[in-house]
Amino acid sequence: MKPKYIVLISALFIAGTANAQSVLKGTVYELGKNTRMPNVFIRDDNNKKQITITDDKGNFEISTQTGHTLIFDSPGYVSDTLYITSLAPKRIEMTTKLISLRQVNITSTRQSFDAHKEYPEVYTKSKVYPLSPSSWFSKDARDARRLKKYFKREEEERHVDEVFNAAYVQTLVPLRGQELENFMTLYRPTYAFLKNNNGESLTVYINDSYKKFMALPADKRSLPSLPNTGKTLQ
Incomplete structure (x- = not known):
C-alpha cells in the first residue's frame, strides 16, 4: 500500500475516533x-x-x-x-x-433508583488499592468517589421522603394543601435525625415543629414561588 494512502486512512481513523469521543x-x-x-x-x-x-x-x-x-x-x-x-x-x-419535590405533587416520592445496579463501574473505580497510585490520584478515581458520595446523599434523601411523607404528617397536624407543603419544607428532618430516632421521636418532632410553625408570623409560613426564568439551555 502506498504511503500516501496509509496516511489518508490513518487520518480518517483518527478523525472518526475524535468525533466518536467528543x-x-x-x-x-x-x-x-x-x-x-x-x-x-x-x-x-x-x-x-x-x-x-x-x-x-x-x-x-x-x-x-x-x-x-x-x-x-x-x-x-x-x-x-x-x-x-x-x-x-x-x-x-x-x-x-425552594420547595421539595412535593411542590408539584405532595404525595410524590423520588423515582426508584439503584445506583449500584445502574452504575456499577462507579463503585469499582472508587475503590482504593494500596499498590495502585492511579486508584488514589487519577481523575477517574476522584470523580468516581464524588459520584459515590452523591449517590449516597440521594439514597438518604429518598429515605427521608419515604418516612416523612404527607400521608403520615397529615395524621398528626391539621394542615392541608399549600400550608402542609410549606410546613414539610421548613421542618423537613435530616437523614441523620431519622436514622438515630424511632417513630415515637419523629411524632414528637412533628408536633413540636407544628407549634413552632404556627407561632411564626403568617408571612414567614409562606415560601416564595420559584422564579420563572423562561431560559432555554443549548
Whole structure:
C-alpha cells in the first residue's frame, strides 16, 4: 500500500475516533449568581454509561455528541436539561429548589433508583488499592468517589421522603394543601435525625415543629414561588 494512502486512512481513523469521543466542557452556576456548584451529577440521557460530576470549581467535561441530551442533578436544586446543539463550552445555571419535590405533587416520592445496579463501574473505580497510585490520584478515581458520595446523599434523601411523607404528617397536624407543603419544607428532618430516632421521636418532632410553625408570623409560613426564568439551555 502506498504511503500516501496509509496516511489518508490513518487520518480518517483518527478523525472518526475524535468525533466518536467528543468532549463537552462547561461550568455550572447557581442561577443569577457567580456561585459555582461542585458535585453536580451529570448524565447523558442517550448514553447511560456517560456520567460525570462537577469538580470543586463547578467545572465538568463529559463525552457526548450533538443531538444528545444531558441531565443535571444536585440536591436542593431543580433538575435541568441541556440539548446539545454544539460542543462549544457551556455555562449552566441551576435554580434553587425552594420547595421539595412535593411542590408539584405532595404525595410524590423520588423515582426508584439503584445506583449500584445502574452504575456499577462507579463503585469499582472508587475503590482504593494500596499498590495502585492511579486508584488514589487519577481523575477517574476522584470523580468516581464524588459520584459515590452523591449517590449516597440521594439514597438518604429518598429515605427521608419515604418516612416523612404527607400521608403520615397529615395524621398528626391539621394542615392541608399549600400550608402542609410549606410546613414539610421548613421542618423537613435530616437523614441523620431519622436514622438515630424511632417513630415515637419523629411524632414528637412533628408536633413540636407544628407549634413552632404556627407561632411564626403568617408571612414567614409562606415560601416564595420559584422564579420563572423562561431560559432555554443549548
